[in-house]
Amino acid sequence: MNGAESLVHSLLGAGVEVCFSNPGTSEMHFVAALDRVPGMRCVLGLQENIVTGAADGYYRMAGKPAVTLLHCAPGLANGLANLHNARRARSGIVNCVGDQATYHRQYDAPLTGDTEGFARGVSHWVRTASRAEDVGAEGVQAVQAAMTYPGQIATMILPSDTCWNPGGVVAAPLPVPEVPKADPHAIRAVAGVLREKKNVLILLGGAPAQTEAAQQLAWNIAQKTGATVMAETSTPRMARGQGRMQLERVPYPAAQAIEKLKWVEHIILVGSKGPIGFFAYPNMPSKHYPETAQLHMLARPEQDAEAALAALADELGAGKVAFADPGRRPEAVRGAPSPEGLARTVAALMPEGAIVVDESVSYGRGFFPETYAAPQHDWLQITGGAIGCGFPLATGAAIGGGGRRVIALQADGSGMYTVQALWTQAREKLPVTTIVLSNRKYQILLGEYTGVGANPGPTAMNMLDLGNPDIGWVKLAEGMGVPAAQATSLDQVADLLSQSLNNSGPFLIELVI
């Protein structure tokens, strides 16, 4: 058995079922091993950022890591941006990066690069294999690292001879580490704050914003103590819709966030950190909460926040309270596109159990309130700000979501970074309906530019405008095998969205806004 075969056996044994793949010459023995050892679903992406973004979306829905197969340093580099997003989402991923043979590296062949150096900036765990005998064992270590709560990026670098040499040894899966409990003293201290202080914000981030159970505990505590519950600006996944919490996010724009949080005197951090700006701005504070407010850590992202919330609720005697009623499900809106109208239309038509993938950037900031009364769904966002997350995330979420319909709300500028993912959606016949918000400019940057204090002149507009020529999204989608149509009104969106939900494969709607 060669090293690659031992690695595939070991990964399968550790429960890895999907390989998002963009292989090259140095990975051919791994590809051959995947061919010989049955059991892995292999999904090709036409560029590496598709592969890594799909692995992120897969983890967010399946709750287990996929493996990626990448080619040497530049191939890994192509996938770093979505690994950055995945790291911020705390998704678990096992990257297998093929590389020059151990004995060939000295010759500095053209495709030789600093694979380990590129990996370090996005990985919690990095290992370069040196012998075929070890790669099975290193594979299950990587899976263990990836499954360490709430999820980690583990990168194995595989010189090609560690794959083709004989002597591979299949390794038994390693136990998933227990999730560390929060400090009981911290729980009691937070209980004291909630009992004694006013103007307290309970801020949920990551895993505790994700599940209905954790939201319910936070809600119970807030109802008992008069605190307010919010979520961080970006969370990897959130359970939403009828019968669930109307969980508001801290706004993205600095001025809005500061205004929203100006009343706060205490912040209880539950898998979150104190709200700070995505960027700094002149004459604007980095911290978006009052300078005098105090932070209190209930559970770090690596700790069991749900258990901490349960213990806190016990400590406070906070029993179950029904969530606020969001009212009736919205109806589809007619007429000219607006953010609220689009959100209500999506809420009106989405199926029960939909997965919403949101890289809507500026247009989507008002989507949340209009979708509280939608059927139950999960909402996935870009977490690390590296745009080009949406199409790949939708692709992976569809594979990890076990047949649930994905509705992707996709800004046009961001979409162009990773448009190649549409081809994978077509090949795999994935249930993804994408609505591209085609405003033909980098709207967020035009807003930022105005913040600089000037109107953009022709040179600036040349870098902020996406018209001239307009991007033909219908042709792009059709060129990659995804049927598509253009809409200029919400009536058309509703018709096209409804049609797409009755079909099994992907569809793209270009909404001209």
Added chain:
Amino acid sequence: MNGAESLVHSLLGAGVEVCFSNPGTSEMHFVAALDRVPGMRCVLGLQENIVTGAADGYYRMAGKPAVTLLHCAPGLANGLANLHNARRARSGIVNCVGDQATYHRQYDAPLTGDTEGFARGVSHWVRTASRAEDVGAEGVQAVQAAMTYPGQIATMILPSDTCWNPGGVVAAPLPVPEVPKADPHAIRAVAGVLREKKNVLILLGGAPAQTEAAQQLAWNIAQKTGATVMAETSTPRMARGQGRMQLERVPYPAAQAIEKLKWVEHIILVGSKGPIGFFAYPNMPSKHYPETAQLHMLARPEQDAEAALAALADELGAGKVAFADPGRRPEAVRGAPSPEGLARTVAALMPEGAIVVDESVSYGRGFFPETYAAPQHDWLQITGGAIGCGFPLATGAAIGGGGRRVIALQADGSGMYTVQALWTQAREKLPVTTIVLSNRKYQILLGEYTGVGANPGPTAMNMLDLGNPDIGWVKLAEGMGVPAAQATSLDQVADLLSQSLNNSGPFLIELVI
């Protein structure tokens, strides 16, 4: 004057004229400065690997660096693969990477990453600015680094407050360092080898393969001494066509290269290194020249190879000898596509002074002999093996080429990595005719897979096949504003190519092979 304005003034003063750009929020003050300070041509790319690949192509044709404008660590990461190729091409590029404000970095905002870490693997020079007062001076240092022969990657990281703070100081351009001369002892030693030894190969790489003058000197020396001249497998740019040398490359496939070089006893390295495999293979040597052959360094890539060749020719008394006659210009070929037929058709129709950009991968290995008798042209290749170079390289070469027609020979699999460059070609109305070689598979990998010793099964084919669905290149191009048509015969290629040469803007031909 703020830091950004001082930087733009300093870059312009140092002769930088073009900015390939993909800005984000942290670069808005740089964008505003480009707007206020006239003189820089700003070219938007829709993904960062377009931006960096275009800067590479620009340098190869213009012989001077462009600046790139990139956004934070993940934005730089998206452009690393083509910076890798540019580093292997020894192209000069000044990267300006915006980043979190100095005082904001401590908060680890979502888009914070290891910008300097990512930069190091591809850069000869890296600097993170800390004060607005310094960025002008650091800018001209970066230009000086980029212009250090034969060209270097210089990366400036610009925390946003170093751009918006006042106190910017315009810096005067720094002198371009003199090109170091080769060691005179080495020149005499090489002359001795050429006089006394048989079976000598003069191997040109990089700059000495580029110019007619250097080729002429090498040819004269070879004619005088009985040596053979070849070029490395990949060179960044080569002067070719009627009246120039028929300069053969070392073949890419290991077995062919080893066969081709088996007679060699001495290799004179002229800006090159001893031929080694792009990758290692089991039971195949890393070195592609005989174990017993000796290497003799005439000029390192950083040394003035042309002067060294001139001195060597003087030493040997090797006067000018006319190049071999390549015969008549080929005529366009009719009928079914073949690599040789396509090459002859391109040779038949290309205008004088064309720029050929070659990322044809497996299909293009035989293109060289068929184009020796074409009109004079420059031939640009992918140098670092990070596929996805072709479309961006063609884009930048068109801008750096001053109106010369670019003919891009583009493999389909590689093309999909950076297909977004077509939009920039349309926006800038660039004279680029692309011929996509649409074989609907990763042909090079199928060849490599067979080398593993097996026929690919369904799982492997799922990672090596690009059909299912077929990529519709005409729709993709049209979706980005580039007119396009499909060809299934060389007759159609000839017609479409001729038509495109009569128009001023870009055109794409999908050749189904």
